[in-house]
Amino acid sequence: MLILKNIAHLIVDSKTVLHSVDLLVEGDRIVKIAPNLPVPDGAEAIDCSRCAVLPGFVNAHTHLYQTLLVGQRDDLSLAGWCDQVLTPPITALYGKIPPKERERFSYLWTAVGICQMLRSGVTAFFNMDINYAQDGMFRAAKEANVRGYIGLELADLFLSDEKGLRRDLAEVERLLKTYPETCVVTPSEPNLCSEAALSALSALAKQYGALIQVHVDETAREAAQCVSERGKTELEYLDSLGFLSPRFSAVHGVHLTKREIELAAQRGVTVVYNPKSNAKLGSGVCPIPALNQAGINISLATDGPASNDRLDMFEEMRFGAMLQKAALSNPKAVTATDVFAMATTGGANMLLLDAGELKEGKLADFSILPLDNPRLAFGTADLISTIVYCAESGDVRDVYVGGKPALKNGVVTGFDESAVTKEFYEILHRLLDEIQALSK
DSSP, X not given: OEEEEEEEEEEEETTEEEEEEEEEEETTEEEEEETTOOOOTTOEEEEOTTEEEEEOXXXXXXXXXXXXXXXXXXXXXXXXXXXXXXXXXXXXXXXXXXXXHHHHHHHHHHHHHHHHHHTTTEEEEEEEEOSSOTHHHHHHHHHHTOEEEEXXXXXXXXXXXXXXXXXXXXXXXXXXXXXXTTEEEEEOOGGGSOHHHHHHXXXXXXXXXXXXXXXXXXXXXXXXXXXHHHSSOHHHHHHHTTOOSTTEEEEEOTTOOHHHHXXXXXXXXXXXXXXXXXXXXXXXXXOHHHHHHHTOEEEEOOOOGGGTSOOOHHHHHHHHHHHHHHHHTOTTSSOHHHHHHIIIIIHHHHTTOSOSSOOTTSBOOEEEEEOOSTTTTTOGGGHHHHHHHHOOTTOOOEEEETTEEEEETTEESSSOHHHHHHHHHHXXXXXXXXXXXXXX
């Protein structure tokens, strides 16, 4: 049992803030919120004076293997970026790291990414990763006590062949059986997958009740290619294969047509907003106001570290609001309240997770943010705006997931962060020469 005492500001959701209350957790649920609750016998009590308690953030789309690739190239659009930034290290990973070491390395890059996300209050993430000993990724999420939804990014027209497709589909099914609560189905992008691959993945998702996520209309080129080669827009094509439902999320959606927006609303699809990645690659700006007007659920994500360089949800919220204001020359286009909702309830809705709000009966996924900081101390009159525009990764003191600590007093609880980071960079150093040679 856990009780948060003397909470200065409890953010229930993007529109509701309570003051001077306590919060009681039993098991993995919030059971009582009220002032002056007694401390039950044997309960852990945490003093939250001069703190804000926030719903856990959901990083709704990332690629954690890209922790290998931060700080590289800011002068490429998506296609060239994939060829010059992504392909060389993926080739090196398979060529340089012996098979017996791969599960450990996938564990390490996932753990390093989780450490970064925890410091910005992330309690759940959706990771579309490569077919590289994925058991290590699931193990890292479990040890860190975060909700890690992990899928094998399948792109048989780009990275595979018919034999490779059969291997990859068999691995997807093995993972779905092994990790039924957190394994997800993740075709990369319609133009990169054969219809046979997409049909097989759609069937597997239905068979195992899995969440599905696909890159959709990220660039104008991809959107036009699908219409040219398959006679339908990307969402219409995926719908024809049985993908679209409330279990489906469309990543990016920068170039969605009016008809696709209507279709997404009809099918209960979530659109995942990745503002920094879209900006860095020059892909465009997601039409957030149009999605809001259609009543579509919107979640927020950093995308992979290679196209963002950080896994900081505070920065993503801040930039996501500002980008819309600038693109539309309208300061009301997207507000701090809007992006905070995307990072919390929007992400939880995407995951069909009973979280994203701090209410009695909800999962106890939250972070504790001290406000005795010059950037934060004087903005409590409009707390949501202060958090979105002034907070940053590292300000979070504690993160709890299902009532259990994942970050406590700034320290990751699930593993030794310094040891994991040291081991990760030792292996990465072995790869650097080969990656640089392949990039030339």
